[in-house]
Amino acid sequence: MSGPVVIFGGTFDPVQSGHMAVADQAHRQLDAVALRFVVANIPTLRQPALAPAAARVEMLCAAVAGDPRFVVDEREIRRGGTTYTADTMVEFHREYPRAEFRLLLGADVARSMPAWHRADELLAREHFVIVNRAGETPLRLDEAIRLGFDRQRTELLEVESPPVSASQVRRRAAAGESLAGLVPDSVAAIIARDGLYGSGRAVHNSRG
Known part of the structure; x- marks a missing residue:
């Protein structure tokens, strides 16, 4: 392998445009071999996901379809129970002993x-x-070091991404409002089809 494998974990409830922008820019800026979206089963420090695991995986697969840079990794769901990143990384190192991994964290997550x-x-x-x-x-970096991160094994990445949150998407879906610009069209279609997040009526990406 000539570059790192980026690990991007989360509940992705649902995957939204901000996630995709971060993934795209991280892959390019880090010259990564691949970026793996690792879907959490039961997160440790966040509220449980609202959508079933299978739906969250399906939405992610739809969002990355046709882009060979990205892989949807279901190991934490298959493992079951509470999701611990430490267990996941042990598995990655065991399965790919020669790979160079980069664990991607948002600033808010890093602070925790x-x-x-x-x-x-x-x-x-x-x-x-x-x-x-x-x-x-x-x-x-100085704050990261105070939190326990090692100076030599910590990079800071500045990215431009739309100001979107998964909670915003869920609220709009529940109200039956357009998700244009908030999620990929394929994800909006799944939310509407399955009535996810209490949508109850058609959710679409139309701007009309």
């Missing part, structure tokens, strides 16, 4: 690192890429 399960193990072993999105409070 001291509360993570087996945080010391992760901080001692992994290489991290902390994403600062335009319009959000950035995390700087």
Whole structure:
């Protein structure tokens, strides 16, 4: 392998345009071999996902369809139970001992690192890429170091992404409002088809 494999974990409930922008820019800026979207089963520090795991996976697969840079990884769902990133990274290192991994974290998630399960193990072993999105409070290297990140194994990535949140998508879906610009068209179609997030009526990406 000539470049890193980027690990992008989350509930993706649902995957939205901000996620896709971060993935695209991280892959390009890091000159990655691949980026793996790792879908959480039951997150440790966040509220449980509202959509079933199968629906979240289907939406992600639809969002990345036709783009060979991206892989949807279901290992945490197959493993079941509470999702621990430390377990996931142990699996990756065992399966791909020669790969160079980069664990992608948003600034808000990075700030919660001291509360993570087996945080010391992760901080001692992994290489991290902390994403600062335009319009959000950035995390700087000195703050990351105070949180326990290693200076030599931590990169900061500045990205431009639309100001979209999954909670915003869910609220609009519940109200039957357009999801234009918030999620890929293929994801909006699945939300509408399955009535996800209490949509109850057609959700579309039309701007009309």
